[in-house]
Amino acid sequence: MEVTSPSKLTVFPGNEVVSLKGLTKVAVQNAVKDVTEIHDHIKLLLTTTSDKSSLTNLKHCSHFYKSAMNDIKDSMAALGTKGDKDANEYIAAAANIAEKCEIEFRKSSRTSPLTNLKTKFKNLCTIGLALTFQMGYLHGHVPFYFVLILLLSSNHILANAHKGPISESKPATVNVFEAIAKVLETNPLTNTDFKVLAKLELKNAIANGTSIYDRISLELSKTSNPYTKRCLTGCSANYKDAIDLIKKSLAALDAKGYSDAKKWILGATALSSACEDRFQELVHKNSPIADMKTKFDWRCLRSKRLINSLAKKERLISTAVCIEPSGKDMCISTVEFILENKGLGLPGMTKLAVEKALEDGNKIYNHINVLLRTTSDKYVQENLKSCSEFYQTAIEKMKDSLPALDSKRYADANIWVGAATDWANTCEDMFTEKATVASPLTAMKPEFEKLVGIALALINSIAGN
Known part of the structure; x- marks a missing residue:
């Protein structure tokens, strides 16, 4: 049997050369196409579905897939600027958001009409995740068997792909500690x-x-x-x-x-x-x-x-x-947290950061429950009920991350803590349908995001070390 040269393999329509970057772009382009089709299909279902529970779920799914669409498009832009790590994170976020839609249907004991479409979309995200992770390690062309393995082992690849952002972020995060140490050494103050x-x-x-x-x-x-x-x-x-x-x-x-x-x-x-x-x-x-x-x-x-x-x-x-203008506020907050709690050591600081984010998440969750008792507007009530579920999920995942840190499962902790901001953003997105109604939780979100960001930076750092 003649072995075909990798340079002549055609894995996706329109992809004449199976280079790693080219293959990644094609996978992401197909994911963009898929998520757009799903979003359009949801719009159609909203006009034909009569079941109230399913309608509510579809409205939520519309928000979810809109966010997923934006994430996938952002990943494409990141690939164009050689931001492989950013592309990986955007794709991972899109895959997680798609799963939220299915969770909504399961909670209401309804069958999701989007499951098959979601599976296809998530498979493309899985391929994109694995490829962006590998871009730093493989060069040139990708053998066809590698693509087959991606398709056949999507769950395994997805789990491993999430490790990419942790290991790749090591230099940036560890440099914060190195820079702090350098300043401490050179300035008596x-x-x-x-x-x-x-x-x-x-x-x-x-x-x-x-x-x-x-x-x-x-x-x-x-x-x-x-x-x-x-x-x-x-x-x-x-x-x-x-x-x-x-x-x-x-x-x-x-x-x-x-x-x-x-x-x-x-x-x-x-x-x-x-x-x-x-x-x-x-x-x-x-x-x-x-x-x-x-x-x-x-x-x-x-x-x-x-x-x-x-x-x-x-x-x-x-x-x-914190020299770089991009993310300077987040950097300063992280530095201040490290300086204030350096006596705990890196593991202790990391757990404390997660606990503080968890505490703030509980604060928002409790505030939502107060608002549910005092708000009469039906639109706000409906959105707050969804937000209550979103923050409850975020809290549960952050709680799960604490034993994960104890057992050094840093990839799991990274995913669970990182998902918390996705849930907070999804809550805010619920209020975008009516321009005249603002989310009553917007003012509380920046502090929550800041605390989650600090926790993630430290999780990445402890994983890097």
């Missing part, structure tokens, strides 16, 4: 843990303020002079409020609200000064707590200086590490 020191000073200021408040109560019980009593009563209220402001500053520091933290500190020192001013005005002498006030003010002002140094340190490192 960055080696000081200003946050710990600032928190310590604020806690000491609270302790000082409490001692002053107790001393004022003691002085009030001993004095009979009406003017002194009046001054001490005012001072008692001043220091009670000052302690509350320092506590607010401590909370703002933990939340990285450095401007607010400094504002509350200055407010506390203004209240302590108001106490002294009252004594000078009414009894023309220093208060019995003047010496204690000096120590309180010193603690406050020192904590303010430490917060300034903390902000300067973070700016310095972020500027040195």
Whole structure:
């Protein structure tokens, strides 16, 4: 039997030469064609289906396949700019989105009229995934048996293909750690843990303020002079409020609200000064707590200086590490998270990042349930019910990623955490049918996406290491 030269194989119509890149483009082009046909078919089904449950499912599927269509088109554009890793991620997202449609029908105990079309589309995505993954490792032409293996082993290939983004992202993510380490080595400022020191000073200021408040109560019980009593009563209220402001500053520091933290500190020192001013005005002498006030003010002002140094340190490192304009905000957020939690080590940081994303996802899910009880608009109600299911799925998948991290199944963790943003985007897409109705969840989505992004960056990094 004569063996045909790979250069003459025709795997897809119109593909005369079976080169790796050419074959990938043809697979993606066919996927674009398929997903467009599915979307058009859904439009037709929407006009002919009478079952309410199936209609609702088809509306959701219309959104899903529209997103899948955009992802596949983006993958084609990425291939044109040699963004093989981006193309791989877009194709993976499209395949996952298509599966969501089938899940909707299964949940409502209805048979999906799109299953066969979905299978064909997903097979093309599978081929595209495997080929984009291989583009960094194979060059030249692809043997025909390789294409057959792709078709016959789609589930296995799909699982392995997801490992591509993790291993390929190693240089970019690991470089963040290397860049941070380099800045820490070369700049003495960055080696000081200003946050710990600032928190310590604020806690000491609270302790000082409490001692002053107790001393004022003691002085009030001993004095009979009406003017002194009046001054001490005012001072008692001043220091009670000052302690509350320092506590607010401590909370703002933990939340990285450095401007607010400094504002509350200055407010506390203004209240302590108001106490002294009252004594000078009414009894023309220093208060019995003047010496204690000096120590309180010193603690406050020192904590303010430490917060300034903390902000300067973070700016310095972020500027040195996050050079590229693209994704700079995400890079800065990741750097700040790493700096804040570096004591946990990479595995501990990664789990914490997933837990924080999970916590925020639960917050949005709970907010949706509140909105469902208070919203009367039927269109909004219907979309919120879908969003509730989407976020519930995202939460479940992120929970699954935690034991996956423990057992070092980083590819699984990457897929499950990464899918969370897909579900959030799908929720937002539900509200695009009516231009006059905005999603009530839009404001909460950026924080969720940021936390998921940090978790993914760390998962990729731990996998790379």
